[in-house]
Amino acid sequence: MITLTLLHPMQSIPVQSWTFEQESTIRIGRSTDNHVILYSAVVSRHHVEIRKVESGWEIVNLGANGTYLDGRRITQVPVDDGVIIRLARSGPNVQIHLTPQSVEASRSLIGEKTVGQSAKQPVSSASIGPTDIPSEMEFVTAPPESDEYVTTEAQEDVPQASQSxxxxxxxxxxxxxxxxxxxxxxxxxxxxxxxxxxxxxxxxxxxxxxxxxxxxxxxxxxxxxxxxxxxxxxxxxxxxxxxxxxxxxxxxxxxxxxxxxxxxxxxxxxxxxxxxxxxxxxxxxxxxxxxxxxxxEPVYGRSLQQVVATEGPLTQEAAIARILEVCNALDYLHTQTPPILHQRLKPEYLIQRLANAPLMITGLTPGRVIAPLEASAEYAAPEQLQGQASFASDLYAIGPTLVFLLTGKSPAAFYAQREQGFRFYAEYVPGLSHEVTAVIRKLTNLQPTERFASIKELASVLQQLIPVEA
Missing domain, CATH: 3.30.200.20 (Phosphorylase Kinase; domain 1)
Incomplete structure (x- = not known):
């Protein structure tokens, strides 16, 4: 099985997908005799083929304007699962998936398959047919080489986008x-x-x-x-x-x-x-x-705050997996010379470009040494709110972030004046396992020295909470 997904050029989210189970050659282009029909000024009538070979699949360029992979023009290359090709330097991006699991990942964002080869109807159109590249899909990530870049072939019978x-x-x-x-x-x-x-x-x-x-x-x-x-x-x-x-x-x-x-x-x-x-x-x-x-670099996609708000809380396993991604990035920052603190960690800055794709951690910005950042009180460590941020402050923010991913509730709901003074009380968060509660308690300790010694130590503990597949 192979799935081709048209990606939005700026947000990199799926727009439409096509799944093939039997075909040994899949052709993409403007002509109506292609398996995948894309109307764009820079796409040739027959632009690229994806062919089944003994070793797997390969991409073969046919178009006058070229096919690009990682910014380089290609002629014939093998296919890796998840690879993204661009049809012409300023054309549409198409992602190739080779496994059933990746098909399900695409469906989680766009619904049922919008495929001309499927018995199902596409999500966003009344009938199956060619894909006219939407006017809002402004291909701005790669320039034409000149004003004459679009070839005669690429300009044949191409419908113009409405100025309105x-x-x-x-x-x-x-x-x-x-x-x-x-x-x-x-x-x-x-x-x-x-x-x-x-x-x-x-x-x-x-x-x-x-x-x-x-x-x-x-x-x-x-x-x-x-x-x-x-x-x-x-x-x-x-x-x-x-x-x-x-x-x-x-x-x-x-x-x-x-x-x-x-x-x-x-x-x-x-x-x-x-x-x-x-x-x-x-x-x-x-x-x-x-x-x-x-x-x-701009980062487009959905934040985990948006994901949880629209789809509901994550499972413990999924939430910990996301936090481990954050730990990996924070450990990298903390071990730079000189070390770099993030200081703004929260779900809003954890961006998911595609469903189940690795996170991008945003919010890191220069100028913090000139004017201190305004930290979100429900995610920030007490010492950071007093202008004394440290490695332990980044660790603290992981606690409330994990709680939000698991509950969908603002961490502010779990701050209270109780037996240990005003602090974050993980034990009052409903539905947490004893192990996760203990981790969050340690992360949100009022004393920085009582938290985990490093991001690596935290990651090691969290890794043990993910079930090992048999």
Missing amino acids: SKASSLEPAVESRDAETPPATSHFTLSACCHQYINSDHLFCLTCGKPLKSLGGIGDYQLVKVLEEDELSTVQLAWKNGQTVLLKTLLPKWMQHSEAIELFEQEARLFLKINHPALPKVLDVFSVAGQPYIAM
């Missing part, structure tokens, strides 16, 4: 605010294909992925939208060579403080060295006219 389409709702989920932006320092021109979308609400051209409007240029980056501003910094959605990033910089009021600039740059360069699969990448650290900037 609504704006994409798939931008980072933070409030947009007007804010001052630095003066433009780079020239930016639209491609010919962009002009049909100028009067729409889209941020990006649906054909080539360029931003349709720019607030100005900072170095090689085009500023697209102001996303967030706090007392310390501003965050903007930016674009560079087909890639969207979050661009963060200090507010103008801090630019009068040379020490603040130095500390911001110092912490940003420390984050630049982070290389862990569960932590968003810092892509660039630079300065323009003395103004420091950090470019960060």
